[in-house]
Amino acid sequence: MPNPTRPAALLLATALALTGCGADVTTRADGKEDTTEADRHYPVTVENCGEKRTYAKAPQRVVTNDVGITEIMFALGLENHMAGYVMPDDKGDMTSVPWKDGYSKTKWLSKERINKELVLDADADLVFAGWNYGFNEGEGFTPAELKRVGVDSYLLSESCRNGQGKARGVMPPLDALYTDLRNLGKIFDAEDRAESLITTFRKQVADAQAKAPKGDDRPRVFLYDDGKDKPLTSGAYAGPHDIITKAGGDHIMKDLEDSWTTVGWETVVDRDPEVIVINNYGDTTADQKRAFLKSYKPLANVSAIKNDRIVVLDYVDLVESPRNPAAVSSLAEDLRKFAR
Secondary structure (H helix, E strand, O other), X not given: OOOOOOOHHHHHHHHHHHHHHOOOOEEXXXXXXXXXXXXXXXXXXXXXXXXXXXXXXXXXXXXXXXXXXXXXXXXXXXHHXXXXXXXXXXXOOOOXXXXXXXXXXXXXXXXXXXXXXXXXXXXXXXXXXXXXXXXXXXXXXXXXXXHHOOOEEEEOHHHOEOOOOOOEOOOOHHHHHHHHHHHHHHHOOOHHHHHHHHHHHHHHHXXXXXXXXXXXXXXXXXXXXXXXXXXXXXOOOOHHHHHHHHOOOEEOOOOOOOOEEEOOHHHHHHHOOOXXXXXXXXOOOHHHHHHHHHHOHHHOOOHHHHOOOEEEEEHHHHOOOOOHHHHHHHHHHHHHHHOO
C-alpha cells in the first residue's frame, strides 16, 4: 500500500522513472494526465504458431506453465503481470539465475499439472503454455477451451505444431526463443527489454561459436532425455538441436522434423554418438541415467560409452528458456575437451 511518509523527492524520482519506462505522460489543461501516447501502443497484433493474435491491452494476470516459460516472463521483467506459475519441484536450482527475484515475487500456484480449474481460480486473463507444455487435448486443456471460458492464451513457439500430425516445431529453436521474447515484448509494451535480451543472447551464442569445435573436429552428439525401451530425444526443433549445433557438435538426430520425440536404440547405435548429453530432471536422476546408459549392452560399443564422454545439462537449459544461450557456452566448453 502507499506510504504517506515517503519523501517528495523519492516520489518525484519514482514518477520520472515510470515516465521513462513507457510513453510520455503529459498534463492537460484541466490538470489530468494525458496518456495518449501510452494508449496508442494498443491494440497490438502478433503472429503466434501461425495465427494472428490481437491484444487490446497488456494482460495483468498471466499464469505460466513450466520453468522455461516462467523464466521467459521473468527475464522480461513481467512478474508484476503474473497471477502465478505452475511447475513441479524437480526443475533444478532457481536461486542462482539472474531473474531469481521473479520467483520470490510470484505465487507458485501448483506443483501438479495445470488445468482449467486452477486457471479460473487464479482469475487469469492469459495462460502462457505450449503443446505438451501444459496444453493437451486428451485432458481437455487447450487454448480453444480457455477461449470458451474467457481466458486468452499464448503458445510457446517451440511447441507449435507443424502440420505433420502432432509433430512440433516450425523454426530453429533459438529463433523460437527470440520470437517469443519479441512477441511478448510487444504484447506487454516491453520491446526495449526484449531487444536488449535478444542482443545479449545472440552475442553470448556467437562468442561460444567462435571457440567451438569446427569441421571434422565436431563430435557426434546424442541427447538422452529418458526411456529404456525407446529413448526420448530431441529432433531438429527442440532446444538441444541448436544448443548442440551452436556449441560445435554434430546433432545425430538433426533429420527428425519434430521437437521432443522417441527413436529406436538401433538408430542411436548406428549413428555412433561420440558424446551423450543427459537431460537432468524427473524422478530418475542424472546419475541413474548415466548408470543405465553405461550398463545397457546394446550401447557397449558406442563411442560415447566406450570413452565415457557423457555431459549433464538441466531440463531448463534444454527446453526453450532464457538459459539456452548459457547452455550453448557450457556445452561448447565441454565439447572442446572432446574434439578430435
